[in-house]
Amino acid sequence: MSELKFPFTPLPRTGGTITSDPVPPLADSDRKPLTKKEISADHPTWCPGCGDFSVLALYFKLIERRKMWHEKVTTVAGIGCSSRFPYFVQAHGAHFIHGRALPFASGVSLSRPDLHVFVFGGDGDAFSIGGNHFSHTARKNIKMTYVVMDNFVYGLTKKQTSPTSPIGFKSKTDIWGSLDRPINPLKQAIAAGATFVARTTHTNPNHVLEMMEAAMDHDGFSYIECLSECVEFYPGAFDASNPRKGGKFDLVPKEHDVTDEYGAYRLADTAWPGCFGIFYRNPRPTKNANEAKIIEEHRSKVSGLADWEILQKSFARMK
Amino acid sequence: MSAVAEEPSSADGQSKLTKINEAVIRIAGNSQDGIQAIGGFLARLAGRSEQEVMTFMTIPSTISGGPSIFQVRIGSGDVLSAGDEADMLLAFYQHSYEGHINSVKLGGIVLYDSDHVTPKPEWLERYRHVGVAISSKTVEAIGGTGRDKGKNIFALGLLARIYDLDVEKITRLLGERFGGKDATILQNAVTCFNAGHAHQLQDLLKTYQFRHAEVRGGQQVVMNGNEALAFGLIAAGVRFGAGYPITPWSDIMELLRRELPKYGGTFVQCEDEIASISMAIGASWGGRVAVTGSSGPGISLKTEALGWASMAEMPLVIVDVQRGGPSTGMPTNVEQSDLNIACFGGHGDSPRVVLAPSGVEDCFYTAIEAVNIARKYSTPVLILTDQGIASRIEAFVEPDLRKVCQDISPDLSPVPDHKPYDLAAPDGVTRHLAPGTRIASGKYPVVTGLEHDELGHPTGSPRLHVAMTAKRRNKLRKLSADLPVPAVYGPAAGQILLVGWGSTYGPMREAVDKFRSLGDAVACINLKYVNPLPGGLDEIFKGFRHVFVVELNDEGVYGYGQFGAVLRARYCDPKIRGITKVDGLTWKVKEIVDRVRAAVAGAPVKA
Ligand SMILES: Cc1ncc(C[n+]2csc(CCOP(=O)(O)OP(=O)(O)O)c2C)c(N)n1
Ligand code: SF4
Numbered sequence: 001m002s003e004l005k006f007p008f009t010p011l012p013r014t015g016g017t018i019t020s021d022p023v024p025p026l027a028d029s030d031r032k033p034l035t036k037k038e039i040s041a042d043h044p045t046w047c048p049g050c051g052d053f054s055v056l057a058l059y060f061k062l063i064e065r066r067k068m069w070h071e072k073v074t075t076v077a078g079i080g081c082s083s084r085f086p087y088f089v090q091a092h093g094a095h096f097i098h099g100r101a102l103p104f105a106s107g108v109s110l111s112r113p114d115l116h117v118f119v120f121g122g123d124g125d126a127f128s129i130g131g132n133h134f135s136h137t138a139r140k141n142i143k144m145t146y147v148v149m150d151n152f153v154y155g156l157t158k159k160q161t162s163p164t165s166p167i168g169f170k171s172k173t174d175i176w177g178s179l180d181r182p183i184n185p186l187k188q189a190i191a192a193g194a195t196f197v198a199r200t201t202h203t204n205p206n207h208v209l210e211m212m213e214a215a216m217d218h219d220g221f222s223y224i225e226c227l228s229e230c231v232e233f234y235p236g237a238f239d240a241s242n243p244r245k246g247g248k249f250d251l252v253p254k255e256h257d258v259t260d261e262y263g264a265y266r267l268a269d270t271a272w273p274g275c276f277g278i279f280y281r282n283p284r285p286t287k288n289a290n291e292a293k294i295i296e297e298h299r300s301k302v303s304g305l306a307d308w309e310i311l312q313k314s315f316a317r318m319k
Numbered sequence: 320m321s322a323v324a325e326e327p328s329s330a331d332g333q334s335k336l337t338k339i340n341e342a343v344i345r346i347a348g349n350s351q352d353g354i355q356a357i358g359g360f361l362a363r364l365a366g367r368s369e370q371e372v373m374t375f376m377t378i379p380s381t382i383s384g385g386p387s388i389f390q391v392r393i394g395s396g397d398v399l400s401a402g403d404e405a406d407m408l409l410a411f412y413q414h415s416y417e418g419h420i421n422s423v424k425l426g427g428i429v430l431y432d433s434d435h436v437t438p439k440p441e442w443l444e445r446y447r448h449v450g451v452a453i454s455s456k457t458v459e460a461i462g463g464t465g466r467d468k469g470k471n472i473f474a475l476g477l478l479a480r481i482y483d484l485d486v487e488k489i490t491r492l493l494g495e496r497f498g499g500k501d502a503t504i505l506q507n508a509v510t511c512f513n514a515g516h517a518h519q520l521q522d523l524l525k526t527y528q529f530r531h532a533e534v535r536g537g538q539q540v541v542m543n544g545n546e547a548l549a550f551g552l553i554a555a556g557v558r559f560g561a562g563y564p565i566t567p568w569s570d571i572m573e574l575l576r577r578e579l580p581k582y583g584g585t586f587v588q589c590e591d592e593i594a595s596i597s598m599a600i601g602a603s604w605g606g607r608v609a610v611t612g613s614s615g616p617g618i619s620l621k622t623e624a625l626g627w628a629s630m631a632e633m634p635l636v637i638v639d640v641q642r643g644g645p646s647t648g649m650p651t652n653v654e655q656s657d658l659n660i661a662c663f664g665g666h667g668d669s670p671r672v673v674l675a676p677s678g679v680e681d682c683f684y685t686a687i688e689a690v691n692i693a694r695k696y697s698t699p700v701l702i703l704t705d706q707g708i709a710s711r712i713e714a715f716v717e718p719d720l721r722k723v724c725q726d727i728s729p730d731l732s733p734v735p736d737h738k739p740y741d742l743a744a745p746d747g748v749t750r751h752l753a754p755g756t757r758i759a760s761g762k763y764p765v766v767t768g769l770e771h772d773e774l775g776h777p778t779g780s781p782r783l784h785v786a787m788t789a790k791r792r793n794k795l796r797k798l799s800a801d802l803p804v805p806a807v808y809g810p811a812a813g814q815i816l817l818v819g820w821g822s823t824y825g826p827m828r829e830a831v832d833k834f835r836s837l838g839d840a841v842a843c844i845n846l847k848y849v850n851p852l853p854g855g856l857d858e859i860f861k862g863f864r865h866v867f868v869v870e871l872n873d874e875g876v877y878g879y880g881q882f883g884a885v886l887r888a889r890y891c892d893p894k895i896r897g898i899t900k901v902d903g904l905t906w907k908v909k910e911i912v913d914r915v916r917a918a919v920a921g922a923p924v925k926a
C-alpha cells in the first residue's frame with residue numbers, strides 16, 4: 001500500500017520537438033523596451049472600429065512605457081469580444097471561461113507575487129455571470145488590475161441585453177426595449193470595497209493610459225470602467241461623452257477627495273454621460289499582504305525545519 | 320469478539336480474563352455527548368498499542384443534538400472494515416438502546432446508562448445487559464454544576480476496565496486532549512475516567528484482554544481519511560488550494576487552511592465552488608499544481624471549469640468526498656454515486672484522470688500520486704473518496720516523510736522556444752511554462768478553452784480539432800498502459816470474482832475471506848485507478864464464471880451500478896453484473912456474501 005506507483009519525476013521543460021538548449025541569461029539593463037511589434041500577437045478579430053482596439057493599443061503603450069518584459073506581463077480574460085484580449089498580446093496569457101476571469105486571476109496573483117496580473121473583459125462577463133466574483137475580489141482586495149470594456153451590450157453573442165444596457169435599449173432579447181434597471185459599475189465597485197475605482201472611455205487615449213498607469217501603481221484591486229463602443233450592436237452609445245461627436249468629456253472635479261467613499265458614490269451618480277477620472281483610491285492591506293503576514297508568522301515558528309520535519313511534527317500529535 | 324481461551328487471571332479470582340483478538344464496540348448516544356471523543360480515544364490507544372483499528376461513525380446532519388454513533392473495531396490482526404456486528408453496545412439513551420440493539424451479536428454485551436435506559440424484558444435473554452447509572456455517577460464524581468458533562472469519559476473508564484486497557488496510556492491521551500489553559504478541565508476528565516474505571520461491575524464478571532499485536536515496522540499514526548488526504552497533499556508539495564465549505568469536504572479545507580501557512584502556502588475560502596476551482600486552476604497555471612475539492616452539489620458546480628482544465632490540459636487536483644446524492648441528497652451518508660460525474664461530467668469530450676483510494680492510509684498516498692499524475696500527464700485528476708473513509712479513523716504505519724515529501728515548485732529558467740500543445744511531442748503530453756518564464760524566441764503561449772493550435776491560439780480548423788482531441792485522449796491511453804494491473808486477492812481462477820473500487824475494498828476482501836473459509840473459489844480485485852482503467856482486466860475476468868461489481872450506488876435503469884456499466888461498456892462481457900445499494904451505510908460483509916449468493920443462485924440481484 002505504501003508504495004508510490006507514480007513517484008515524483010522532474011518534468012521536461014518544453015514540449016518535445018523543441019530542443020531545450022540552455023538560454024544565456026539576459027540582464028534587465030541589457031534589454032530594450034518592447035516595441036509594439038514585439039508585444040502584439042494575433043491580429044485582433046474585432047469588427048473594424050470596435051472600441052476595444054484602442055484599449056489594446058493603450059495596453060501596448062503601457063507595457064512599452066513601463067518597460068515591462070514579455071514574461072512579466074500576465075493577461076487574463078473570461079469570454080466575450082473584449083475577453084479575446086490575451087490572444088492579441090505577445091505574453092503569457094489565459095483565456096478562461098465566461099465570468100470567472102477574476103477568481104482565475106486571483107489564483108495567479110496570490111500564488112505568484114512576482115507578477116502583475118491584468119484582467120480584461122466585458123460588462124456581461126463582469127457584472128452578470130461574474131457579478132459575484134466581482135464583489136468578492138474587490139472586498140478581498142486581491143492585487144490585480146481589472147479593465148472592464150463596457151459596451152452596454154453582449155457583443156460576442158450578437159446583441160442581447162447586458163446588465164449595463166440602459167432602460168429602453170432595443171436588443172434581441174428586449175425587442176421592445178430593455179426593462180430592467182442597469183447596474184452602475186462604479187457604485188457596484190465602491191460598495192463592494194474596491195480600493196481603486198476609475199472611469200475612462202476609449203475615445204480619449206491619453207486618459208485611458210493615464211488611468212491604466214495609476215491602476216497599475218495601485219497596490220490592491222484596481223478597477224477601471226472603460227466605455228468601449230460596440231460599433232456593430234450599439235453604435236453611438238457613447239457619443240454623449242465624445243467631444244468629436246458633439247458630446248462632452250468632463251473630468252472628475254479637482255476638489256473631489258478620492259478617499260471619500262460617499263463622495264465617490266455620489267459622483268458615480270452624476271447624470272449621463274457623467275465624468276471621468278479616479279473616483280476612489282483608498283489603499284488598505286491587500287489579501288496578498290495579509291496572507292503573506294500569516295505565512296510569515298507561521299514560518300517563524302518552524303524556521304530551520306524542512307517541510308518533511310514540519311509534517312513530522314504534526315504526525316507526532318496523531319500517535 | 321473472537322475469544323480464544325479463557326484463563327482465570329486476576330489475583331482476587333473474582334473476574335476472569337478472556338484473551339481476544341478483536342472487539343467491535345458500538346457507542347450510541349447524542350452527538351453532543353462526546354460520542355466521537357470516546358471513539359477517538361479508543362482508536363488512538365489502539366494505534367499506540369500497534370493494533371489495527373477501524374472506526375465507523377455517523378453524524379447527524381442537524382447541527383447539534385440528534386442521535387450519533389461511533390463504532391470502533393480494534394484487532395490484533397488485519398482490520399479491513401468496521402465490523403458487521405458489535406460485541407458490545409454502549410447505550411446512553413432509550414433510543415440508542417432500541418435503535419442499535421440489532422447491531423449486537425447474540426450473546427453480546429449491552430452496557431447501558433440505567434439513568435436513561437429501561438431494558439426490554441424480551442431482550443434480556445438474548446444479550447448480556449449491564450446497567451450502570453452513568454449520568455448520576457458522573458455528576459457524583461465531579462460534583463459542582465457540570466451536570467452529566469463528562470459521562471463519555473466515565474464510560475471510557477468503564478470500557479477500560481472491561482477491556483483491560485492501558486490506563487497509563489489513556490491518562491496520557493487525556494492529558495494531550497484536555498491539558499490546556501484551564502487545569503480543572505483535565506482534572507475533571509481524569510476524575511471521571513478514574514470513577515468509571517473504579518466502578519464495580521458486579522454482574523459483569525469477565526474482563527477481556529487483547530492479544531499482543533504483531534510488532535509493526537515503525538510507529539503508527541492515527542487519523543481519519545480527510546486528514547490523511549490533506550496531509551498527503553501537503554507532502555506532495557501542494558501549496559495552494561481554494562474551496563467552499565460543504566460536508567464532508569470541509570474538514571480538508573479547514574485543515575489545509577490551518578496547516579499550509581507553515582509551509583509557505585495558502586488556502587482560500589471562496590465565494591462558491593466555481594470561484595474555488597477557477598482560483599485553483601489559476602494557481603496551477605502559476606506553476607505549481609493546486610487543489611480544490613467539494614462534495615455533492617459543489618462538484619456539479621465545478622464541471623464547467625473542469626472542462627476548461629481538460630481542454631487547456633492544466634494539471635489540477637480535485638477532491639470529491641462523495642456523499643449521498645443527487646442534489647443536497649443525504650449529506651452525512653456514504654455513497655459512491657459520483658463516479659459518472661467524475662469520469663464523464665461536463666459537456667464535450669473532456670478526458671481526465673480519476674483515482675479512488677481504498678482506505679485512510681491510501682488517501683495519503685493517493686494524494687501524492689494524484690499530484691504526480693497531474694504533473695506528468697498535464698491533466699486534471701479527481702480523487703474520489705467518500706463520507707465513510709473521510710470520517711473513519713484508522714491507524715497505519717507512519718509514512719517515511721523524508722522520502723515522500725516532494726518539492727514541486729516551478730522552474731522559471733528561460734527556454735529558447737516553446738509550444739505547449741506540441742502535436743509532435745514524443746510522449747504526446749503537453750508541457751506548460753509558468754508565467755514569468757522568459758521565452759527567447761519571443762513567442763508566448765496562451766492557455767485556453769477554445770480549440771487551439773500548438774501555441775494555444777484559437778482555431779476553427781477541423782483537422783486541428785481532430786488532432787487535439789486525439790492528443791488529449793491519447794495521453795490517458797498512455798497513462799493506462801503505465802498503470803499496474805490490479806492484484807487479485809484470492810485464487811487467480813474460480814467461480815466468482817468481486818470487483819470493487821475505492822472504499823469497497825475492506826468489506827469486499829473480508830467477504831472473500833468468508834467465502835473461502837466456506838470452501839468457495841472466490842476472489843476480488845479493487846480498482847484505485849478508475850479512469851483510465853488499467854490493462855489486463857479482461858484476462859482476470861476470463862478466470863471466473865461470475866463477475867460482480869460491488870458498489871454503493873443505484874443499479875440504474877439498465878440494472879448496473881455506475882462502475883459496472885463502465886466495465887460492461889469496456890469489455891462487452893455479459894457475465895459482468897452489479898451488486899449495488901444506496902442505504903447510506905458502508906457494506907457489511909454479510910450483505911455482500913448474501914447478495915452474491917442470491918445472484919449466483921439466479922435470484923434477481925436486488926437489495
Ligand atoms: C457559461 C456560458 N454562458 C454563456 C456563454 C455565451 N456568452 C459568451 S460571451 C457572452 C456575453 C458577452 O458579453 P460581454 O461580457 O459584455 O462581452 P462583449 O462581447 O460585449 O465584449 C455570452 C453570454 C458562455 N460562453 N458561457
Ligand atoms: S461585436 Fe461589437 S464588441 Fe464585438 S468586436 Fe464587433 S464591435 Fe466590438
Ligand SMILES: [Mg+2]
Pocket residue numbers: 080122123124149150151152153154155162
Ligand atoms: Mg459587452
